[in-house]
Amino acid sequence: MLRVGLIGFGFMGRMHFDNYERLMQEMHNVQLVAICDLKIEQLKNEKANGNMATDKEIYDLSGYRLYERIEDMLASEQLDMIDITLPTPLHADLASSLLQAGYHVLCEKPAARTAAEAQKMSDAALSSGKKLMIGQCLRFWPAYEYLKEAVSSRRFGNVTGAHFFRGSGAPGGWFMNGALSGGCLLDMHIHDTDMIQWLFGKPERVSTIGNNVVSEQGYDIVSTHYDYGDGKLINAQADWTLEGDHGFEMSYRVNFEKGNILFKNNEVKVNPNNEAGFTAQLEPDTGYYRELLYFINAITNDQTIDISSPESSVVTLKIIEAEEQSANLKGQWVSLTS
Ligand SMILES: NC(=O)c1ccc[n+]([C@@H]2O[C@H](COP(=O)([O-])OP(=O)(O)OC[C@H]3O[C@@H](n4cnc5c(N)ncnc54)[C@H](O)[C@@H]3O)[C@@H](O)[C@H]2O)c1
Numbered sequence: 001m002l003r004v005g006l007i008g009f010g011f012m013g014r015m016h017f018d019n020y021e022r023l024m025q026e027m028h029n030v031q032l033v034a035i036c037d038l039k040i041e042q043l044k045n046e047k048a049n050g051n052m053a054t055d056k057e058i059y060d061l062s063g064y065r066l067y068e069r070i071e072d073m074l075a076s077e078q079l080d081m082i083d084i085t086l087p088t089p090l091h092a093d094l095a096s097s098l099l100q101a102g103y104h105v106l107c108e109k110p111a112a113r114t115a116a117e118a119q120k121m122s123d124a125a126l127s128s129g130k131k132l133m134i135g136q137c138l139r140f141w142p143a144y145e146y147l148k149e150a151v152s153s154r155r156f157g158n159v160t161g162a163h164f165f166r167g168s169g170a171p172g173g174w175f176m177n178g179a180l181s182g183g184c185l186l187d188m189h190i191h192d193t194d195m196i197q198w199l200f201g202k203p204e205r206v207s208t209i210g211n212n213v214v215s216e217q218g219y220d221i222v223s224t225h226y227d228y229g230d231g232k233l234i235n236a237q238a239d240w241t242l243e244g245d246h247g248f249e250m251s252y253r254v255n256f257e258k259g260n261i262l263f264k265n266n267e268v269k270v271n272p273n274n275e276a277g278f279t280a281q282l283e284p285d286t287g288y289y290r291e292l293l294y295f296i297n298a299i300t301n302d303q304t305i306d307i308s309s310p311e312s313s314v315v316t317l318k319i320i321e322a323e324e325q326s327a328n329l330k331g332q333w334v335s336l337t338s
Contacts, residue, residue, distance in 0.1 A: 002030045002104075002299060005073055007094070008085035009037035009044070012108050012135075014059065016083055019289045028293065029300045034077045036067040070094070074101070081299060084108060087174050088181055092117035095132065096124035104131040104299050106292070110190050111310065113182060115317035122310035133295045133305045134313040136194045137287035140294060143263045144195055144287075146280050147254060150261055151199045156272065157257030159200070161233040164192040168248040170214050170240050178218020185210065185219050185327070186320055189238035191250070193323065194316040196226055196234060202315055204229045205335045210327035213241050224323050227333070 004020065006013055013035070020032040037043055044061045067073035081104040084091055092112040095105045099121070111118035111134045118134075125132035138144045151159060166188050175181040182190075185208075196203070203226040210219030220241050226234040242249075251264040259272040261280075271277040283290075291308070298305055322334040 002080045002296060003078060004030060004032045004081045004083055005034045005036065005077060005079045006032060006083045006085065007036045007070055007073070008087075008108075009035055009040055010085065012085040013037065014056075015288050016085055016292065017059065018056075019286075019292050022289065023292060023296065028296060030292075030296045032064065033079070034065045034067060034073050035061060036070055036073040038068055040066045040068055080104060081106065081296075088187070089113045092121055095121045099124040099128040099130045099132060102128070102130060104295075106133050106135060106295050108135045109137070109194070109313070110134075110182065110186050110320070111313040111317060113180075113186075115314055115321055118310070118314045118317045122314055125310050131295070131299055131305055132310045133291070133298070134308050134310060135288075135291055136191070136198075136308045136313065136316070137291050138191050138195050139198055139287070139308050140290040141287035142282035142285070142290075143266075143268050143280075144252075146268055146282060147252065147261060147263070148199060150256070151254075156259035156261075159232050159234075160255050160257060162196075162235070162252065162254040164195065164236040164252045165238070166191055166250045167237075167239040167242045167246070169243045169246065170220070176215050178215050181218065182320070182324075183212075183215050183218020183220065184238050184240045185222050185324055188240055189222050189224070189236060189323075190316060190320055192236035192238065193224070193319050194313070196236060197312070197316050197319060200226070200228060200232075200234065202319065202336055203227055203234070204337055205333045206319060206322050206326055207331050207333045208323040208326040209331045210324075219324075219327055222323070222327065224326075 006016060023030050044059055082098050084095055084107040088110055091107050095107045098105050111121060150156060175187060181187045205227045206224055208222055208224040211221040213220040221239040223237040253262050262269045268280040269277060270280055322336050326332055326334040
């Protein structure tokens with residue numbers, strides 16, 4: 001049985017916690033044993049804030065051993081795997097040292113604050129022989145898996161154009177300091193950047209327009225064109241200043257030579273050019289549940305992490321850094337071919 005320690009019990013920590021509870025109820029090869037958060041005593045009786053609802057408002061953590069300090073948890077527990085759901089700047093050093101100490105590590109996206117730090121994490125995974133996976137959850141989200149299959153199989157021919165969108169109200173707290181979170185570009189838009197890289201590979205160049213509205217440093221509204229040199233028009237936008245009743249939204253519209261696929265309001269609509277359109281039948285589970293199950297199975301069966309590999313996360317961060325450079329240059333194209 002894989003014994004897991006969860007570090008961070010904020011919004012994503014709770015999201016992972018909900019899924020560990022489900023995986024344990026379903027008798028998968030995993031046992032969450034310990035939870036660590038600087039503010040665990042306060043948080044266990046508090047509601048979480050985030051752009052999606054977690055299962056509960058108040059959590060009963062009486063079945064778990066709780067720690068405020070990571071060192072104390074590691075010294076007291078026999079763990080096989082650590083799940084990091086800490087603020088982004090804390091990912092790289094911790095993940096690298098945990099890998100070197102012999103733990104398998106699941107780390108929330110973005111892998112790290114910079115591509116160079118993500119590279120160190122990837123190197124640590126390689127040299128330690130332990131598994132590292134970054135929680136780029138869209139790669140496990142049924143609506144995006146459906147798209148991946150359609151693009152790879154070319155059942156509607158080649159992609160001619162695509163638009164991806166993510167938006168919500170401002171997340172608040174440390175996220176609003178761009179030096180820590182990387183702003184909307186690194187924190188929210190990265191989901192679509194990573195998806196575009198997964199679907200089409202690394203673009204030749206990117207052009208990004210960014211608007212700073214509410215953050216201390218960093219962009220809050222961004223729009224990027226990804227140029228693959230073959231004419232297909234790929235654009236992704238993100239906006240975390242959609243306040244009022246807007247709520248969280250993720251969507252895409254992808255056009256192919258022989259049809260188009262739209263994801264909106266949690267539904268994938270497929271429109272072949274010369275046949276009636278239909279709604280795709282998708283698995284109901286979220287990417288959060290499915291990525292955990294995938295990682296647990298990969299450790300259990302000693303399989304390579306080939307869906308959201310550390311190497312691939314480094315490439316995504318390099319694209320994000322090119323996007324930031326372009327935004328700073330008011331949309332000038334920035335090359336990724338070197
Ligand atoms: N995959 C997704 O869809 C998704 C969604 C939201 C956030 N995230 C990512 O997850 C990560 C965490 O985001 P969040 O929204 O949960 O943040 P959060 O602020 O809600 O939670 C972070 C928690 O870490 C704790 N913490 C900070 N420093 C610590 C330390 N040294 N030791 C122990 N605990 C410490 C804080 O007390 C807090 O409870 C970020 O990297 C973010 O980008 C991913």
